[in-house]
Amino acid sequence: MKKIxxxxxxxxxxxxxxxxxxxxxxxLIQRIQAIMTRPEFAHSSFGIxxxxxxxxxxxxxxxxxxxxxxxxxxxLLTEGTLLQLLGGDYRFHTRVxxxxxIKKNGTLEGDIVLVASGDPNLSxxxxxxxxxxxxxxxxxxxxxDSKGLGDPLKVIRDLAQQIANKxxxxxxxxxx
Numbered sequence: 001m002k003k004i005x006x007x008x009x010x011x012x013x014x015x016x017x018x019x020x021x022x023x024x025x026x027x028l029i030q031r032i033q034a035i036m037t038r039p040e041f042a043h044s045s046f047g048i049x050x051x052x053x054x055x056x057x058x059x060x061x062x063x064x065x066x067x068x069x070x071x072x073x074x075x076l077l078t079e080g081t082l083l084q085l086l087g088g089d090y091r092f093h094t095r096v097x098x099x100x101x102i103k104k105n106g107t108l109e110g111d112i113v114l115v116a117s118g119d120p121n122l123s124x125x126x127x128x129x130x131x132x133x134x135x136x137x138x139x140x141x142x143x144x145d146s147k148g149l150g151d152p153l154k155v156i157r158d159l160a161q162q163i164a165n166k167x168x169x170x171x172x173x174x175x176x
Contacts, residue, residue, distance in 0.1 A: 032060075045063070047064055095114070096112060096115075096159060096162065099113060108170065111171070112168075
């Protein structure tokens, strides 16, 4: 029986280390291509650029010069900035005002004014249990494979109920 020395074990380990430590030995371009050619992305367009700040050079690009509408990942910069500036507990609010008096019969003589502040919940993704609905498939909202996201008017119905709770039953506005 041959004796294996610690240096020999180290050399043996190092010879297999790249395969052992790397989950996917495919080159980056092949891994990206495998994602882009998946059936669910058949009608998608991709534009990718990886840029090294250390090396100050492009490491990988695909359609990087093609003009496109920014994708969902662009929102990460905005969301990260907002989280940093406003904090995770910040909530947007849509305020509701009236421009005239409310008669005893519940008729508002004036207008109802909604003042939005960027409230993302007007998207209709709030479910009846007040959780936010989403699908775990990028950009499938309302598509042929969509499972549906509940009542798209729920937020508007909730605003209308809040107005009704203030005693407004009818709105009589001046004709334009």
